[in-house]
Amino acid sequence: MADLGAVELERVLVDALAPTPDAVLVDEPDWVQLTTPSSPHPNRNGVFLARLGPELADARIAEIRSSHVARGAGMRWIVGPSSTPDDLSERLERAGVPRLASALGMHMRVPEQPPALVEGVELRQVGVGDIASFGEVNARAWERGAAFRRECEDFMTQALRREANTLRSWLVYRHDELVGTAILRLLPGLGYLQGAAVVRQHRRQGMYQALLDHRLGVLRAQGIEHVVVWADEATSAGVCRRAGFVPKCRAVFHELPAATGDLA
Numbered sequence: 001m002a003d004l005g006a007v008e009l010e011r012v013l014v015d016a017l018a019p020t021p022d023a024v025l026v027d028e029p030d031w032v033q034l035t036t037p038s039s040p041h042p043n044r045n046g047v048f049l050a051r052l053g054p055e056l057a058d059a060r061i062a063e064i065r066s067s068h069v070a071r072g073a074g075m076r077w078i079v080g081p082s083s084t085p086d087d088l089s090e091r092l093e094r095a096g097v098p099r100l101a102s103a104l105g106m107h108m109r110v111p112e113q114p115p116a117l118v119e120g121v122e123l124r125q126v127g128v129g130d131i132a133s134f135g136e137v138n139a140r141a142w143e144r145g146a147a148f149r150r151e152c153e154d155f156m157t158q159a160l161r162r163e164a165n166t167l168r169s170w171l172v173y174r175h176d177e178l179v180g181t182a183i184l185r186l187l188p189g190l191g192y193l194q195g196a197a198v199v200r201q202h203r204r205q206g207m208y209q210a211l212l213d214h215r216l217g218v219l220r221a222q223g224i225e226h227v228v229v230w231a232d233e234a235t236s237a238g239v240c241r242r243a244g245f246v247p248k249c250r251a252v253f254h255e256l257p258a259a260t261g262d263l264a
Helices: 006-015 054-070 088-094 128-142 146-162 207-221 236-243
Strands: 024-028 031-035 046-050 075-079 099-109 121-125 167-174 177-187 190-198 226-232 246-256
Touching: 006 046, 006 099, 006 226, 006 246, 054 075, 054 088, 054 246, 075 088, 088 099, 088 246, 099 236, 121 207, 128 146, 128 167, 128 177, 128 190, 146 167, 167 207, 177 207, 190 207, 207 226, 207 236, 226 236
Parallel strands: 046 075, 190 226
Antiparallel strands: 024 031, 031 046, 075 246, 099 226, 099 246, 121 167, 167 177, 177 190
C-alpha cells in the first residue's frame, strides 16, 4: 500500500461507520448518509460525504436537518476535503447545525519499535463487564452529561456484540485510577485510531502519547504497516505531529444534539 492521501483518509470516516442491522447506509460517489431508526445518537445518524451544487445545498441541508428533528434524533455532518460547495460549513451553521470541531486527517507508517508505555500506565481491554465504566470515564473526559454517557455505553455494547474482530478498545489506568479510554479500528491494510480520551486532571502528562504508543504496538504485532487518525486541531493534532504523523487534509465536524440533550 502506498502512502495514503486525502481521498483515502476521507474514506476511512465512512468505512469505520459499522452500521447496526436496522441502519440504512446510502453510500454513493457524491453522498454518504447513515440513518439508524433505533438510535437518536449523532454518531449513528448523519452525512459523512456531501458534494452538492450551490443552488441545491441550502434546501438539502434543511431537508436533512428537519428529518432528524422530526424524530428527535441528533445528527453529525462532516465537511471533508472533497465536500462542496466551498462554503458548506458556513451554510450548515446558518441552518442551525453547529460546528463541533475541526480535525486533521493524518497518516504515518507504523514504527518498527513503538516506545514502551510510561511507568504506572496500564491499558486493559474492554469486556462486557466494563461497559458502564467505559461510558462513565468517557463522559468525564469529554465533560459531557448523561446522554453522552449512554451513547458511549450503547456504542460499546454494539461493538462488543458485532465488531469483535475489527474493534479494539481499552480502559486506561494510571496507578490503578481509571483516567481514560482508547479505541483502535482495524480496516483492510491499516489501523484507524478512532478515539482516545483522558480526564482533565491527567492531561498534559504524556497520557495521550502513551495511548498512541500502545495502539502502534498492537498494530506492529499484527504486521499492519499503516495507521491513520483524525486528530482535533485544538488538542491531539500536535501530539500526533510529534509522534510522526503527517497531515494530509482537514475536515470540519458539525453536530446537532439529540432532542434529549446532555441532561444529567
